[in-house]
Amino acid sequence: MEWREEGVLIAVRRHGESAAIIEVFTESHGRHAGVVRGGASRKIAPVLQPGAQLDLTWRARLEDHIGAFTVEPRRSRAGLLSERAPLAGLNALCAMLAFALPEREPHPRLYAQTQTVLDLLGESDLWPYAYLQWELALLRALGFPLSLDACAVTGAQTGLIYVSPKTGRAVSAEGAGDWADRLLPLPAFLAEGRPPEAGEIAQGFALSGFFLTSRIAEGLAGKPLPPARRRLLDLLARQSASAR
Numbered sequence: 001m002e003w004r005e006e007g008v009l010i011a012v013r014r015h016g017e018s019a020a021i022i023e024v025f026t027e028s029h030g031r032h033a034g035v036v037r038g039g040a041s042r043k044i045a046p047v048l049q050p051g052a053q054l055d056l057t058w059r060a061r062l063e064d065h066i067g068a069f070t071v072e073p074r075r076s077r078a079g080l081l082s083e084r085a086p087l088a089g090l091n092a093l094c095a096m097l098a099f100a101l102p103e104r105e106p107h108p109r110l111y112a113q114t115q116t117v118l119d120l121l122g123e124s125d126l127w128p129y130a131y132l133q134w135e136l137a138l139l140r141a142l143g144f145p146l147s148l149d150a151c152a153v154t155g156a157q158t159g160l161i162y163v164s165p166k167t168g169r170a171v172s173a174e175g176a177g178d179w180a181d182r183l184l185p186l187p188a189f190l191a192e193g194r195p196p197e198a199g200e201i202a203q204g205f206a207l208s209g210f211f212l213t214s215r216i217a218e219g220l221a222g223k224p225l226p227p228a229r230r231r232l233l234d235l236l237a238r239q240s241a242s243a244r
């Protein structure tokens with residue numbers, strides 16, 4: 001068995017004295033693991049950094065074997081190591097992919113959006129918003145899309161201020177009625193389809209975090225979301241507070 005494709009490295013761990021096991025995210029093969037022989041060496045280890053874009057060749061005797069990777073660097077994102085917030089974003093994105101994606105299940109649209117977010121890290125002030133949209137795309141790719149463009153009860157496309165925790169659909173004040181206290185708040189910027197203003201991004205992460213926990217984490221034996229995500233949110237909150 002053999003395939004060749006470009007992908008992004010999302011996790012790496014040492015294997016034995018000289019090898020490494022890596023997990024990558026590719027367009028056609030999804031999240032895929034394999035052994036890199038010599039991956040712990042001084043020559044190859046610097047290439048195997050989370051976020052690195054790699055040219056990958058995977059080989060195995062049988063399809064269900066873990067197999068072995070041959071890797072060639074295509075693009076390093078080592079420049080983010082000196083930028084605290086973008087580095088936290090990179091770590092959170094890689095950790096969420098490794099945590100949430102089923103192994104070897106292709107998600108080409110999510111892969112394309114992942115590339116977009118990685119390209120924005122450190123290059124644009126809008127990258128936290130892009131990362132939040134990526135979390136919503138992750139939910140959509142795994143079968144839990146949020147529908148925020150019309151009220152689930154009345155069909156209205158304005159006045160949307162809630163989200164149903166059961167269906168992930170928007171609800172207007174009129175449609176909520178006596179159920180308002182059981183609904184989640186819908187951040188105005190998500191309802192209006194615009195970038196967040198100062199202080200609003202945390203509201204968006206609270207919403208995506210609720211569904212990432214209830215729809216994905218609780219389905220994985222109740223495992224908590226990766227700590228890297230919380231570190232990112234805490235850092236963004238501190239930066240927002242200091243900017244006021």
